Amino acid sequence: MLNIFFNYKKNLIFFIVLMLSIESVAAVESSEELEKTLGPKACASCHKEETRAWKKTQHYKTYKEIPRKGIAKKRAKKMRFKQIKTDSLCVNCHFTAVKSGSRIKTVAGISCESCHGGSRGWIQVHSDFGGRGVKANEETPEHKKQRHFQAESNGMIQLSNIYDLAKNCYRCHTVPEEKLVNIGRHPAGSDFELIRWGQGEVRHNLWHDENSNNSLSQSRLRIMYVVGKALDLEYAIRGLAKATIDGSYFQHMAQRRDKAQASLKDIASLIDNDEINKIIELADGLKTIVNNSDYLTVADEIGQLNKTFSALTENDQLNALDTFLPKPEEYKGKVYHP
Numbered sequence: 387m388l389n390i391f392f393n394y395k396k397n398l399i400f401f402i403v404l405m406l407s408i409e410s411v412a413a414v415e416s417s418e419e420l421e422k423t424l425g426p427k428a429c430a431s432c433h434k435e436e437t438r439a440w441k442k443t444q445h446y447k448t449y450k451e452i453p454r455k456g457i458a459k460k461r462a463k464k465m466r467f468k469q470i471k472t473d474s475l476c477v478n479c480h481f482t483a484v485k486s487g488s489r490i491k492t493v494a495g496i497s498c499e500s501c502h503g504g505s506r507g508w509i510q511v512h513s514d515f516g517g518r519g520v521k522a523n524e525e526t527p528e529h530k531k532q533r534h535f536q537a538e539s540n541g542m543i544q545l546s547n548i549y550d551l552a553k554n555c556y557r558c559h560t561v562p563e564e565k566l567v568n569i570g571r572h573p574a575g576s577d578f579e580l581i582r583w584g585q586g587e588v589r590h591n592l593w594h595d596e597n598s599n600n601s602l603s604q605s606r607l608r609i610m611y612v613v614g615k616a617l618d619l620e621y622a623i624r625g626l627a628k629a630t631i632d633g634s635y636f637q638h639m640a641q642r643r644d645k646a647q648a649s650l651k652d653i654a655s656l657i658d659n660d661e662i663n664k665i666i667e668l669a670d671g672l673k674t675i676v677n678n679s680d681y682l683t684v685a686d687e688i689g690q691l692n693k694t695f696s697a698l699t700e701n702d703q704l705n706a707l708d709t710f711l712p713k714p715e716e717y718k719g720k721v722y723h724p
């Protein structure tokens with residue numbers, strides 16, 4: 387009885403502190419990104435198959451499920467937390483928000499622009515092959531180059547840019563929010579791995595062939611595998627930089643950092659690459675203490691090196707990594723087939 391009473395009190399304190407900490411969070415994370423976001427309906431008319439694939443994912447389902455689900459629902463009820471969908475902190479990772487007049491409206495779960503970039507500035511230009519009626523195969527090479535350049539300058543993350551595409555995943559999946567983890571008891575970043583989590587239900591390679599959602603080429607998977615490990619390391623260090631106390635959040639981030647660093651060392655035992663070697667050296671030089679002012683500089687440097695690595699196109703050396711790549715049966719969720 388005493389125990390139940392104690393837990394009840396403990397929980398109550400969590401809820402109150404969680405509520406306080408949430409109220410102190412400023413408006414939705416990046417208002418600049420918010421201004422650029424149109425929502426997934428803007429893509430659906432042209433990208434029908436990609437939209438169908440997306441609707442089968444947890445990223446889509448979270449929109450309806452989270453506000454109703456188990457622990458989130460309990461919290462919402464007890465805290466009169468009706469506004470999970472408009473609360474800034476949850477919205478940052480669980481929803482797509484758009485500006486509607488002066489209001490902020492959530493319109494979907496994690497959607498197209500969460501990964502491809504807010505599209506207001508590029509939605510027109512990325513599919514304009516050179517004026518009205520001009521088809522893809524009629525586009526001049528100069529126009530194509532200019533179009534890609536324009537789309538990218540206006541915020542589109544190109545498919546060729548593996549690093550920036552994958553960076554999005556880590557921004558959310560490492561859960562870099564100290565209070566949310568320590569006080570809100572939100573799960574800290576899970577065992578996210580780029581290939582395993584990206585090639586199952588999330589996969590939608592349906593544009594170039596809308597009948598088969600084929601797996602990526604082996605050479606792209608190899609690069610992605612390494613880029614993912616280095617991103618994990620970078621984001622764990624970014625997470626450590628945000629820690630203010632040596633609590634559960636800090637410990638989780640330190641473990642994440644150690645695991646990613648160990649994976650990179652395994653990689654370095656099979657391939658000899660300057661960027662990877664430098665990344666390992668940088669991370670080895672860091673002291674694991676709260677408020678280490680070196681964390682952010684090192685994370686930035688690791689990011690730069692990883693970006694350089696990610697631009698690799700041909701490299702026979704990377705074949706050696708095949709033994710590390712997750713197998714299709716380990717991919718998370720069901721691959722969508724049209």
Ligand code: HEC
Pocket residue numbers: 424425428429430431432433498499502505509512513522544545546593
């Ligand atoms: C008017 C039709 C149209 C709309 C609306 C549209 N797209 Fe596209 N999209 C295209 C076309 C056409 C291409 C092929 C461009 C090419 O061949 O380079 C394309 C290509 C892409 C690609 C692949 C680019 C590459 O490098 O292969 C992505 C990613 C993409 N669109 C995302 C989106 C997202 C996200 C939205 C919504 C915010 C969107 N598109 C809205 C027509 C559209």
Ligand code: HEC
Pocket residue numbers: 452455457458470475476477478479480557558559560561562563566570572573575576577578
């Ligand atoms: C920094 C990003 C981030 C923020 C902020 C965030 N979440 Fe999450 N949340 C995640 C991720 C990522 C997962 C999936 C965990 C996994 O499997 O990796 C998740 C999973 C969940 C789950 C299901 C798993 C579980 O056992 O709890 C609930 C419920 C949830 N979040 C509620 C919330 C609520 C309520 C808020 C706002 C108070 C919130 N989240 C804020 C990233 C975030």
Ligand code: HEC
Pocket residue numbers: 426429430433436437440445496497498499500501502545551552588590591592593594595602
């Ligand atoms: C969780 C992140 C994420 C979400 C959500 C997402 N995409 Fe993608 N998308 C990617 C990644 C990563 C790739 C690149 C896969 C690769 O080639 O490595 C991609 C590839 C594409 C392509 C190129 C496909 C091809 O055949 O080459 C198109 C087009 C596209 N996405 C459109 C969309 C649209 C439209 C939506 C929303 C309905 C969407 N995406 C939602 C991450 C995402």
Ligand code: HEC
Pocket residue numbers: 444445447448451452478479480481496500501551552554555556557558559580583584585586587588718719
């Ligand atoms: C805007 C934040 C955000 C981004 C960007 C994002 N995710 Fe997620 N993802 C989440 C959240 C939150 C959940 C959990 C939703 C829930 O459980 O309701 C989730 C769930 C998932 C799941 C389902 C996990 C399960 O347990 O079923 C997979 C797989 C996944 N994400 C892969 C990816 C990949 C791969 C990328 C990058 C290409 C990515 N995500 C980008 C926030 C994000």
